[in-house]
Structures are given as C-alpha cells and as structure tokens.
Amino acid sequence: MCFSAPASFTAAAVLLGLGTVTMRRARSRRELPYAAIPLLFGVQQLLEGMLWLTFPDRAPLLNVALTHLYSFFSHVLWPIYVPLAALALESVRWRRRVLVAIAVAGALVGLYLLAMLVKLPITARVVGQHILYDSPHFYVMTTMALYLIGTCASLMVSSHRRVAAFGVAAFVSAIAAYMFYATWFISVWCFFAAVLSFIVLWQFREPRARLAVP
Template sequence: MCFSATASFTAGTVLLAMGSVAARRASQAQRHRDLPFALIPVLFGIQQLLEGALWLTFPDKAPCLNVALTQSYSVFSQVLRPIYVPVAVLLMETVPWRRKLLVGVALAGTAAGLFLLYYLLRLRVVAQVSGQHIVYIFPHFHVLAASGLYLLSTCASPLLSSQRAVWLFGVVATVSFIAAYTVYTTWFISVWCFFAAILSGIVLLHFPRHRAARESTEL
C-alpha cells in the first residue's frame, strides 16, 4: 500500500486467507449466490499483492514491470471494483424493491468501469513514490459523472442491502473513503484501496462458523 511493500504483501496474504475461509463457508452452506461477495477479500488481496510487487520496482529497477503492475493495479481499483461490488451485492439480495435499486446501481457501476477502462487502454497511468507513499498519476479523465457513479457503485450499493454484514461493509467503505480523501488527498487511491481492502474482512461476519437463522442477519 502507501507505506511499504511489506505492508502490502502482509495485507494481501491475510486477505487471501480471509476470502478463502469465507468462500469455503459459503460453499459448505450451499449459498452459491453469496460466493461472489465471499470472494471480495480475495480480489482486494490480489490488488494488494500487485501493489507490493510495484513497490519493488522503485526507483527505476524494472521500468517495464512497473508499467505492467501499475496498469494491472489500476484495472482492479478503477474497473473491477465498481462493476464487481454491486453485482455481488445484487446476487445476494432477496427483497424485491432493493433488487430493483441494485440493478440500477450495478448498471451505473458497469458504465463507470467501462468508461475508466476505455481511458486506461488509451492513456498510461504513472505510479511514483512521493512522501513514502505511492501516488497514481491518472490522465485527466475522472470527470464528475464517472466519479459519482464510481462512488455510488462501490459504497452505496452495500448500503442498499438487507443483510447486516453487507450493510456494515458499505458503512465502513464510505467512512474510509471520506477519511482517506480528507487526510491523504494526494495519495487517495492507494490509501483508500488499502483501507477498503483491510475492512473487507468484514465479509467474514456474513459467513460465521455456525450460521444463525437467516432472518436474524437481515435489516
């Protein structure tokens, strides 16, 4: 993440373990529609491992690898996240009116993700170390509409869920977004991705070792 390769590698390893546990519990409970949500820590874990490897390419140790890792990290943070998160939440939802809202949010997230992907393919993102953090320098394509749809899909979609753990995930994602933007504006992307990654461990709350009645977990 924004501090060191060690921090990113450690976070990535822990998240992969958490996601594996959540996925196994979802499979054991035969709750296959919940599996994409269970795998969220795995996706964040891979993203953190990419950033850990990126740290090792500074300063100018492996320029080509630096470019490849920067682009890969950007695809995870800018494209996959706004598309994947609302779809994962939608698949779990059973309340009709919430599902309708989530369909709209998922479409919005997909639009934002594809818009950002288009520019990622056209223009190269540059990663630099600044003040003991990694800063990602994007071409100026973060228009207000795309940014709004990105925030809606990544933070608001879990808040629409009837599942308490999913809703809590949305709350902490939103709070971490605000905190990272307020305190670490320059390094916002790296810092928020790290915070959100660590907090994705909340996913495990939705898959306890001994599953209680489903009704007790709904809002």
Template sequence: MCFSATASLAAGTFLLGFGVMTLHMAKRRHELAYAAIPLLFALQQLTEGVVWLTFGPGLEPLNTAAAQLYSFFSHVLWPVYVPAAVWLLEDEPPRRRALGATAAAGLAVGLYLLYTLLADGIVARPTGQHIEYDARHLYIPVVMALYLLATTGSLLLSSHRGVQLFGVLAFAASVVAYLFYARWFISVWCFLAAVLSMAVALHLAQRRLPPPALKP
C-alpha cells in the same frame, strides 16, 4: 513508513488466507461472489507490493505492468463487481431493482475508466511515503459520484446488516482517504477497504446462525 511494500505484501498475504476462509463460509452459489471480495483485495494488495518493489532502474516494464494490473482492480473491477455481488445476495425485489441501477452505473464507470486506462495508460510514482497513481479521469465529479454509488452505495442498499456495515466502513474510509491523503487517494482507500473487507465474514457468519428459539 505509513504504507510500504511490507504493508501491502503483509495485507495481501493475510487476506489471501482470510479470503479462502470466507469462500469456505459461503454455502450457497449466490454467496460466492460476495465471499470472494477479500481474496480479490488480497491479489490487489500483492500487486501493489510488486509496484513498490519495482521502482528502480531497469524495472520500468514490470512496474508499468503491475501498476496497470493494480489500476484494473481499482478503476474497473470494483465498480462493476461490488454491486453485482450485492445484487446476487438480495432477496427483496425493490432493493434488487435499486441495486440493478447501481450495477448499471458501475458498469458505465468501469467501461469508461477501462477505456482511459487503455488509451492513456497509468503512471505510478512513490511520493510522500505513498504511491501516487496518475488517474485524473477518476476525479471527474460525475465519475467519482457514480463510482462511489457503485462501490459503497450498493453495499448500503442491501437488506443485510453485515453488508450495510461494510458499506458504512468503506464510505467512511473513502472520506478519511480523501481528507487526509487526497494525492494518494486510490492507494490509501484501496488499502483501507482491503483491511475492512474482513467485514464480509460478518454477513456470512450471521447468515449461518440459527434463528432464535421462540419463547413459550
């Protein structure tokens, strides 16, 4: 199986420990939100593990609750959280203004998708060895464009190379997920992004390196 309960639970468990490590790597308060990204992905992947395990008779209420919690991460949290976390890291005023715009876009998309989740709910189905989430509102072109702007564009706008690298990897993963797993885009992209969130440690490690010594 390409993706499964085992894959989700294993990724979530690993990222739980990795996320604790990145939180300890953050030495300044404004770094904490960015450092917490792997930990939040860990919770999301563990939640999808529960979704996998509750496809069965009598488990429908638990499956629905787990699918809704997972979709809160994928639809609402990430477009709001990511640009805000990157904005907190940024020191350059022009980039902060641009990041403020992406944060506003992310907030708008997140609130819209929260409304659709509350109004319509979410249905998760195991199809083709993946989980399909019935989320037609996310695929509206303007919604998807603003979602990508908030979640990957904000990373690319950062002045920090480690953050930019995470943005490049996350955007590339979205393209791969859409081209090869369009029906299961949400599940596959979130899984890939969760694994790639280990790049968060690169920025925190680079920031802690001492500046190179000046040559005489």
C-alpha cells in the same frame, strides 16, 4: 498497501487467508461473489507489493504492467463487481431493482475508466512514502460520484445488515482517505477498503435468518 512492499505483502497474505475462509463459509453459489471480496483485495495488495519492488526505475516495463494490473482492480473491477456481488445476495424485490440500476451505473463508470486507462495510460511513482497513481480522465466529479455509488451505495442498499455496514464503512473510509491522503487517494482508500473487508467474514458467522431485513 500504500506504505511499503513488506506491508503490502503482509496485507496480501492476511487477506488471501481471510478470503479462503470466507469462500469456504459461503452457504450457496449466490454468496460466493461477496465472499470472494477479501480474496480479490489480497490479489490487489500482492500486485502493489510487487509494484513497490520496481521503484526506483528497477524494472520499467514490469512497473508499467503492474501499475495497469493494479489499476484494473481499483478503477474497473470494483465498481462493476461490487454491485453484482450485492445483487447476487439480495432477495428483496425492490432492493434488487435498485441494485440493477446501480450495477448499470457501476458498469458504465468501470468501462469509462477502462477506456481512459487505454487512452491515457496511468503511471505510478513514490511520493512521500506512498505510491501516487497519476490517473488522468475527464468528468472527475461525475466519475467519482458514480464510482462511490457502485462500490459503496450498492452495499448500503442490501437487506443484509452486515453487508450494509460494510458499505457505510467503505464510504466513511473514502471520505477519510480524501481528507487526509488526497494526493494518494487511490492507494490509501484501496488499503482502507481492504482492511474493512474483514467485515465480509462477519456476514458468514451467524445463521442467514438473523442477517436480513425487508
């Protein structure tokens, strides 16, 4: 979490517990990728909690390693993983076609950001009680647009109303994070999205027939 180590570890514990519940409630293998989202957010928050402990200059090498591990989640994993999780859930043919296209876009932006992480290493530092990730890369607006398509639009396309609601909530939280925490956007939006992953549990609380639309 973007505010302190204890907050990050608390969020991680809650999300790991939530992820365990959602994984157990998944009714089929195709639901497992979506059900695992809170679990993955829990791991990401755990990494950021550990990163907090490396400031200021307590463990420089560990700081670099944790910064890159966290950034793998934030920059690479999510735009690739989320469209695939939504695609695995989807049964409506035209929506699957759209999700395949979005998955390609998500993979492209994820691989591009991975290349940038290797070429232009990211750094993390505490600024104003938040972790600021300095993440240099080119084509910022195009990259952000494709990233939001991969992480938010892919969920909005879903025929499952509650999956689509997660996508809308994630998009709104991205706007809020940028408006109020632009300097710390990466850390703050990841926290907002992690909290919103409680919506994943909502998907598994009622019979499947009530959750889908054509």
